[in-house]
Amino acid sequence: MNTYLTDILQSGALMITTITGIVLLLVEANRRGRPATSFALAIVGLLAAGMTALIQMPAHGTGFSGMVQTGGFASFFAALFAVAGAMTIALSRSYLARIGWFRGEYAILTVFAVVGMMLIAASNDLIILFLGVELMSVCLYVLAGLARVRDRSNEAALKYFLLGAFATGFLLYGIALIYGAVGSTNFEAISAAFPAISAHIMFLAGAGLVVVGLSFKVSAVPFHMWAPDVYEGAPTTVSALMSTAAKAAAFSGFLVLFVRTFHFVGAGLNTVLAVIAAASMILGNVVAIAQTNIKRMLAYSSIAHAGYMLAGVAAANAIGLMGVAFYLVAYAFMNIGAFAVVSMVEDDHEQHLTLDDYAGLSKQRPLVAALMAVFMFALAGVPPFAGFFGKYYVFLAAVEGKMTWLAIVGVLTSLISAYYYLRIVVLMYFRDGAADVAAKPSVLTMVTVVLAALLVLQLGITPSVVVQAAQRFF
Amino acid sequence: MDHIDILITLAKIVAAFAFLILGAAMTVLLERRVSAFIQNRIGPNRVGPGGLIQPFADVAKLVMKEDIVPRSANRFIHDMAPMISIGVALSTFAIVPFGNGIDIFGRHVKLMIADVNIGMLYLLALTSVGVYGITLAGWSSNNKYSLLGGLRSSAQLISYELSMGLSLIGVLMIAGTLRLDEIVLRQTQYIGGILPKWNIFLQPLGFITFVIASFAETNRLPFDLPEAEPELVGGYHTEYSGMKFGLFFLAEYANMITSSAIITTLFLGGWDVPYIEGLGLAPLTLALVQVGGFLVKVALVVLFYIIVRWTIPRFRYDQLMNLGWKVMLPLAIANALGTGLVLLLIA
Amino acid sequence: MTLESILFIVFAAVGLASALLLVTRRNPIISALYLILNFFALAGLYLTLHAQFIAVIQILVYAGAIMVLFVFVIMLLNLRDERSLREGLSWKKVFAAGVSFGLLMEVIYILMTSASGMTELLPAKATEIGTVEAIGSRLFTRFLFPFEVTSVLLTAAIVGAILLAKKKLD
Numbered sequence: 001m002n003t004y005l006t007d008i009l010q011s012g013a014l015m016i017t018t019i020t021g022i023v024l025l026l027v028e029a030n031r032r033g034r035p036a037t038s039f040a041l042a043i044v045g046l047l048a049a050g051m052t053a054l055i056q057m058p059a060h061g062t063g064f065s066g067m068v069q070t071g072g073f074a075s076f077f078a079a080l081f082a083v084a085g086a087m088t089i090a091l092s093r094s095y096l097a098r099i100g101w102f103r104g105e106y107a108i109l110t111v112f113a114v115v116g117m118m119l120i121a122a123s124n125d126l127i128i129l130f131l132g133v134e135l136m137s138v139c140l141y142v143l144a145g146l147a148r149v150r151d152r153s154n155e156a157a158l159k160y161f162l163l164g165a166f167a168t169g170f171l172l173y174g175i176a177l178i179y180g181a182v183g184s185t186n187f188e189a190i191s192a193a194f195p196a197i198s199a200h201i202m203f204l205a206g207a208g209l210v211v212v213g214l215s216f217k218v219s220a221v222p223f224h225m226w227a228p229d230v231y232e233g234a235p236t237t238v239s240a241l242m243s244t245a246a247k248a249a250a251f252s253g254f255l256v257l258f259v260r261t262f263h264f265v266g267a268g269l270n271t272v273l274a275v276i277a278a279a280s281m282i283l284g285n286v287v288a289i290a291q292t293n294i295k296r297m298l299a300y301s302s303i304a305h306a307g308y309m310l311a312g313v314a315a316a317n318a319i320g321l322m323g324v325a326f327y328l329v330a331y332a333f334m335n336i337g338a339f340a341v342v343s344m345v346e347d348d349h350e351q352h353l354t355l356d357d358y359a360g361l362s363k364q365r366p367l368v369a370a371l372m373a374v375f376m377f378a379l380a381g382v383p384p385f386a387g388f389f390g391k392y393y394v395f396l397a398a399v400e401g402k403m404t405w406l407a408i409v410g411v412l413t414s415l416i417s418a419y420y421y422l423r424i425v426v427l428m429y430f431r432d433g434a435a436d437v438a439a440k441p442s443v444l445t446m447v448t449v450v451l452a453a454l455l456v457l458q459l460g461i462t463p464s465v466v467v468q469a470a471q472r473f474f
Numbered sequence: 475m476d477h478i479d480i481l482i483t484l485a486k487i488v489a490a491f492a493f494l495i496l497g498a499a500m501t502v503l504l505e506r507r508v509s510a511f512i513q514n515r516i517g518p519n520r521v522g523p524g525g526l527i528q529p530f531a532d533v534a535k536l537v538m539k540e541d542i543v544p545r546s547a548n549r550f551i552h553d554m555a556p557m558i559s560i561g562v563a564l565s566t567f568a569i570v571p572f573g574n575g576i577d578i579f580g581r582h583v584k585l586m587i588a589d590v591n592i593g594m595l596y597l598l599a600l601t602s603v604g605v606y607g608i609t610l611a612g613w614s615s616n617n618k619y620s621l622l623g624g625l626r627s628s629a630q631l632i633s634y635e636l637s638m639g640l641s642l643i644g645v646l647m648i649a650g651t652l653r654l655d656e657i658v659l660r661q662t663q664y665i666g667g668i669l670p671k672w673n674i675f676l677q678p679l680g681f682i683t684f685v686i687a688s689f690a691e692t693n694r695l696p697f698d699l700p701e702a703e704p705e706l707v708g709g710y711h712t713e714y715s716g717m718k719f720g721l722f723f724l725a726e727y728a729n730m731i732t733s734s735a736i737i738t739t740l741f742l743g744g745w746d747v748p749y750i751e752g753l754g755l756a757p758l759t760l761a762l763v764q765v766g767g768f769l770v771k772v773a774l775v776v777l778f779y780i781i782v783r784w785t786i787p788r789f790r791y792d793q794l795m796n797l798g799w800k801v802m803l804p805l806a807i808a809n810a811l812g813t814g815l816v817l818l819l820i821a
Numbered sequence: 822m823t824l825e826s827i828l829f830i831v832f833a834a835v836g837l838a839s840a841l842l843l844v845t846r847r848n849p850i851i852s853a854l855y856l857i858l859n860f861f862a863l864a865g866l867y868l869t870l871h872a873q874f875i876a877v878i879q880i881l882v883y884a885g886a887i888m889v890l891f892v893f894v895i896m897l898l899n900l901r902d903e904r905s906l907r908e909g910l911s912w913k914k915v916f917a918a919g920v921s922f923g924l925l926m927e928v929i930y931i932l933m934t935s936a937s938g939m940t941e942l943l944p945a946k947a948t949e950i951g952t953v954e955a956i957g958s959r960l961f962t963r964f965l966f967p968f969e970v971t972s973v974l975l976t977a978a979i980v981g982a983i984l985l986a987k988k989k990l991d
Contacts, residue, residue, distance in 0.1 A: 004965075018973060025980070064966035105984045112977040119970060131970045135977060142981030157985070201931050551854070592953055595877040602885025606857070609889065613850060613896050621896060628893045632886060652953055 007063035010070040013053035013078040014118045020045025021111040028104040038104035039093050042111050043086045049114075050082035057469065066186055068122040073260075073473040076325065077121035077252045084245040084332045085114040087448050091336070092237040094442035095343040101147050101235065110241065113139035117249035121256065126175045126185040129253055133171060133217065136249055137164050140242055144234040152350065156233025163216065163226045171213025177206030187261045194262055207269055210257065211276075217250035218306045219299075221279040231299035232353075236346055239295060240339035243302045244332040251328055254313050259321050260474055273314035274406050280307025281413040289420050292354050294342055297420060298335070301379060304417060305331055311410055312394035315401030322470035323393025329466055330386030330459050334378040337452035341372040344441045344449075358424055360433030368441065369428045374453045378460070380421040381414050386459035478581070486587050487568075494567055498727035499529035505727075505780045512784045536720035544616055544713050551614035556714070556721035559607030563728035566600045569593045570735045571655040573745045573765040576758060585745075585765065586655060593654040594646060597736060598639050601691055605631040607725065608693070608710045615713035623709030626791065630690060630697065633798035638687035640806035644680040644813040645673050645740050658744030670748040674741040679809040681741045683802055688733045690798070693726065695783040697794065734775035735768075742771050828869050836862035849895045853888060860884040872951030 008015050023045070024038050057075040062068065089110055096102040116135030123129040141164060145157025179185050181203035182193045197203045212223065219227040231239040258269070284304025291297035309331075312324035345352050345361070345368075362369035378385035391414060398407040427433075441449075459466065503518070503525060510517025518525040543552055573585035590596050605628050612624015649657045663671040674681045690697040706712070711722045738744060747767035755763065789797070836859055843855040860883045867876035949955055960968055 007966075021973070021977075025976070065963045067964075067966040103984070105980055108980055109977065109984075112973065112980075115973060125967070127964070127967045128970065131967055131974060135970070135974045138974065138978050138981060142985055145985055148985055201934055205927070205931055548848075548850075551850075592873050592877055595874070595881065595953070599877050599880040599885060602881050602889070605885070605889050606892075609892060609896070610850075610854075613892075625893060625896060628889050632889055632893075635886070 004064075010056070010059070010061055010063045011068055011074075011122060012056055013049040013075065013082060014068070014115065014122060016045060016049040016052055017078075017082065017111060017115050017118060020049070021108060021115060024104065024108045024111060028108060035102050035104040035107070036093070038107040039089055042089050042107035046082045046086035046089070046111065046114060050079045050086070053078035053082060058472070060474075062124055066188065067125045067128050068119070069124045070122065073252070073256065074118070074122035076469050076473065077248065077328075078118045080248060080329055080332060081114050081117040081121070081245050084248070084336060085110055085117075085241065087336050087452065088237050088241040088245070090444050090448040091240065091340045091343060092235075094445050095237050095346075096235065098348050099147060099235065100348075103146075106143065106146060109139040109143050113143070113241070114245065117245055117252075120249045121252035123253070123256060124187050126178065126187075126190075129257070130168075130172060130175055132249070133213075133253065134168060136246060137168065137217070140164075140238070140246055143238045143241070144230055146238065147235050150233075150350065152233035153235065154233075156230040159226050160230045160234075167213050167216030167223065169213075170209045170216070174206045174209025174211075174213060177202050177209065179206075181206060187256070191261045191263065198262070204269075207262070208272070211269055211272060214250050214253050214257075215276060215310075218247050218254070218310070219303050220276050220306045220310055221283045221303065222276075224280065224283070224303045224306075227303055228296045228299040231302070232293060232295045236295065236339055236343040239298070240336050240343075243298065243339070244335045247302065247306065248328040248332055251309055251313070251324060254310075255321060255324060258313060259316065270314050270316050270401075273310055274403055277307045277310035277314050278406060278409045280304060280310060281409055282307075285413040285416045285420075288417065291420075292356075294353055294355055294358070294424075295339075297355070298338060298342070301417065301420070302335065304413065305335075305379075307413075308391060308394055308410055311398050311403070311406050314406065315394070315397035315403055317397055317401050318471075319393060319400055320397035321473065322467055323390065323397045325470045325473070326386075326393055326459075326463060326466045327390035330378070330390045330456065333452045333455045333459070334375045334385070334387060337371060337449055337456065338375040338379065340445065340449045340452065341368055341375065344368055344445065355424065355427060357433070358427045359431035361428040363432075367446070368449075371449055371453050372428060373425045374456060376421040376424050378456045380418045382418075384457070384460045386456045386463070388460060389463040482583055483587065486585070490567055490570075490572070490587055491564060494564060494728050494731060495724070497731045498724055499533070501727045501731060501776055501780075502529050502532070502723075504777070505783070508777070508780045509784045512781075533720065536723075537717050539716040541716040541718060542713075546616045547713065548614040548616070551610050552713075553718070555607050555611035555614060556718045556725065557607075558610065559604065559725035560721045560728065562600050562604040562607065563725045563732060566597060566732045567728075567735065569596055569654055570732070570739055571658055571744060572735070572768050573761050574658075575655075576761040578758075584655060585761070589653070589655065592652050594642060594652040594657075597654075598635070598642075601638065602631075602635055604691075604729075607722075611714065611722070612710040615710075617713050619706040620710050620712045623706050623712070627693065627710060630693075630794060630798070633795060634687045634690035634697075634802070637683055637798065637802035637806045638691060640803065640810055641680045641683035641687060642740070643806075643810040644677045647810070647813050647817055648673065648676055654739050654744075658739055658746060661743040662746045664748070670743055670746065672741065672743040672746070677741065677809070677813070679805060680813075683806045683809065684741065685737060686802060688737060689779070689782070690794075692729045692733050692779075694730065694779055696786045696789050698788060730776060730779055731772065734772045734779065737775050738768065738771040742775070744768060825869055828865065832862045832865035832869065835859075836866065850892065853892050853895060856891075857884050857888050860888070867951075870951065874951060874953045874956050 020042060024041055027038055027041065053075040056071055057079075059071040061070045063070050068074065089107055092106060093102070096106060113136050116132045116137070116139065119128055119132030119135065121132075123132055141157055141161040144160050145153050147153040148157075175185070178190065181197055181200050182190050184190065184193075216223040216226075231243060234242065258273075280303050284300045284302070284307055288297050288300035288304065291300060305327075309324050309327050312320040312327065314320075315323075342353070344365075345357060358372075361372070374385065378387040381387045381391045383389075391410065395407040395410050398404070398410065506528070507517045507525065509515075518528040521527040521531045543549055568587040569590055571584065571586040575582050575584045577583070608627040608631075609624040612620040612622070612627070615621070645657065646652065649660050651657065657673075661670070661672050665671050665675065669675055689695075711719055714722060745764040745768040747764055750760065750763060839855045839858040839862060843852050843859060846852045846855065860879055864876040864879040864884075867873075867879060
């Protein structure tokens with residue numbers, strides 16, 4: 001009994017988030033028609049979990065019979081997921097009310113999705129990794145189909161679910177093969193057996209299948225097909241959650257498995273990862289140019305960013321680890337911000353989603369336009385915003401990891417990406433638009449977006465906060 | 475395993491199945507006589523003394539009847555459905571211990587056909603497969619009433635299976651084993667030296683939920699919605715005639731006996747006859763008395779089944795579902811939780 | 822030939838045949854029934870591996886509960902025989918066939934090269950792994966945490982299913 005108590009206290013963020021979810025279930029079951037309470041509770045719970053995670057970051061350890069790790073890496077990502085989750089819930093409040101799907105279940109499912117993400121980052125066993133991926137995915141499938149009277153939302157949910165289930169199958173099969181080769185699902189055991197087993201063909205096949213499964217979740221080429229349709233069809237704030245926290249969670253799975261367990265050498269799969277990364281950067285950025293729908297454009301941009309981050313994973317060194325962690329934090333805030341602005345401009349009937357609708361935004365809503373400009377500059381990687389350092393670190397890691405070609409691809413595709421990001425800025429400031437932009441955004445939404453913008457700026461000026469945390473990950 | 479073992483096993487199979495089939499026939503007669511008594515009629519009393527031969531006459535009639543298969547029915551499944559029903563009904567009985575072990579021919583013989591160490595799970599697995607007989611009968615007949623009956627049965631059986639399985643957890647926790655013969659052995663002691671340590675006294679809530687779930691699983695009134703005559707003509711067996719109908723009929727009664735035997739085994743002490751050890755009987759006599767005790771208990775539970783059928787009206791469909799999910803399931807879970815807590819406090 | 826290998830061959834043959842019939846039958850109910858048969862064969866294979874618990878659960882959960890719901894839904898939708906889709910030979914199919922063939926070869930290669938070390942572990946250890954007692958005690962000690970996580974997963978899935986499927990949301 002007592003050992004479990006210490007375990008529970010050690011993984012405080014996870015427990016607080018889970019309890020928040022359960023409390024929300026009870027609140028929803030016993031009260032009718034006031035989802036606002038649930039949303040407020042969810043935000044409070046997630047922020048508390050984030051705080052706990054930050055406090056517990058210095059204490060490293062494992063818990064629950066070696067099933068999870070605590071502190072360090074797990075806490076860092078737990079804090080990120082909690083904050084990102086809280087921000088999307090805050091953003092959703094007025095957006096969902098506007099489109100008529102302001103329901104308590106949204107908060108519940110987001111909180112449970114965050115639990116799943118935390119489990120992925122904290123996993124110290126393949127079983128936990130799998131369960132975390134499943135918990136996160138199941139919640140996201142439903143959230144994508146939340147607006148179930150909309151055809152596109154249904155399409156998004158179904159597509160995401162069918163392809164996601166398939167990807168989960170790959171992941172599970174890979175896990176089974178790794179277990180078959182090693183005889184254990186525990187990361188420490190796999191890590192210890194790694195030198196002897198790393199060339200075993202069954203192990204390699206397993207690791208390869210895990211790469212497929214996780215690549216789907218981060219929407220890297222060639223497993224990216226779902227992303228544009230799902231991001232377009234899902235409610236905009238759900239797309240924000242999927243493209244930031246969920247992607248970060250899948251990347252934390254990559255890091256925990258390939259960097260920690262496989263000792264940076266990536267099980268000989270570095271080249272594969274590098275090719276996937278290059279393909280994602282090229283395809284994402286090139287296709288994004290051709291998009292006219294802003295959600296689809298952000299989806300392709302998200303594929304490209306997955307490519308940048310995978311370059312950091314493929315580099316397989318300490319800078320790569322730190323760079324990916326930094327990139328994930330920065331990307332989370334800038335993309336949540338970008339999707340938040342999209343959700344403000346979008347009207348109640350899935351209109352005002354084309355790029356042209358942003359023409360002249362600066363005259364109608366100067367603050368919103370300015371914030372969007374910040375996020376676009378950050379996504380393009382323009383200093384002094386956070387995006388710049390993210391790219392800097394992962395490209396540096398690629399060069400250090402003897403993958404200079406990957407860094408060159410990255411820089412070139414970044415230049416391409418500047419075109420479509422800055423086009424939005426140009427449209428907002430230098431074109432006149434007739435479109436009347438949707439209603440005045442709520443205070444809660446504005447506060448959240450401003451906060452996101454400030455964080456993007458802050459991280460761009462003082463990246464050392466994250467860098468220092470990253471040095472004490474494992 | 476030599477020849478004698480095989481012979482013994484075969485003898486047990488023959489004895490048990492003969493008992494089951496004859497028992498089913500007798501139960502049909504019993505049901506007709508009891509219902510007649512309840513409705514102030516006489517009931518069948520012409521064939522044989524007191525109508526004892528009546529069930530055999532019925533069987534002869536059914537065998538000689540024409541087997542009609544609707545033209546648009548799926549013949550293969552139409553034939554298979556009653557076989558599934560009767561097969562499941564018969565094979566469940568394989569794990570019921572109908573007496574304590576006896577020493578005969580110089581070896582110890584357990585009075586049960588299959589001594590499986592996962593007895594309780596076997597029971598639940600077979601119960602869950604039993605749905606197919608009725609469901610497929612309903613579907614393959616290509617008749618809307620049959621289909622509705624089949625659909626009702628699958629929804630009903632799935633719903634009550636849960637409470638059934640969960641209400642067993644209490645028994646499982648007390649016994650600490652899945653073997654049915656050991657579960658009976660645990661019940662042969664006394665509480666405070668007086669009351670037999672039967673699970674019905676230790677697990678009253680579990681007993682009630684299990685019995686109700688068993689009624690639902692055997693499609694007996696008040697849960698006979700799959701064949702509710704006023705609404706569905708005959709439900710899933712509307713399109714069955716002759717011996718295939720007879721098989722369904724037989725399966726219903728065999729199921730009733732099997733589930734009575736299971737209730738007896740799990741909650742009523744099985745073959746345990748309390749206070750008998752004071753009489754100092756010879757081992758073989760003792761075993762026979764115990765088998766007799768088991769049969770009496772089963773017969774009483776069967777009688778209970780019959781009396782309930784003729785005194786309680788049928789549920790409406792939504793009431794059935796509400797009862798299953800909103801009353802039975804929470805009660806069964808509460809029972810498991812309560813048992814766990816008590817065991818924790820005692821330990 | 823030992824009893825075990827005879828049983829293995831029987832169950833494997835039934836499993837393969839039912840799997841083939843499952844995908845080739847046009848009537849969805851018949852397909853579902855072959856899937857159930859397949860589950861039984863699989864349960865039989867588990868039994869030959871001394872994994873009684875998994876075998877029974879396979880029947881109880883898959884054949885007895887999940888497939889009942891499958892059959893239920895197929896009946897409810899009243900699906901007719903599946904009509905054959907437009908069966909053209911597109912480059913996608915050729916490509917898919919090529920990839921599948923490659924993967925099959927890969928799996929065969931893996932099994933040929935590395936299966937030798939895998940089987941020797943089995944018989945001695947397997948009898949004690951598969952029992953209910955062993956699974957139960959592992960599940961509630963070392964694997965307690967994944968067990969609890971699974972319950973959270975199922976809760977979330979139930980919430981989601983109700984949200985998506987409930988006819989009239991309040």
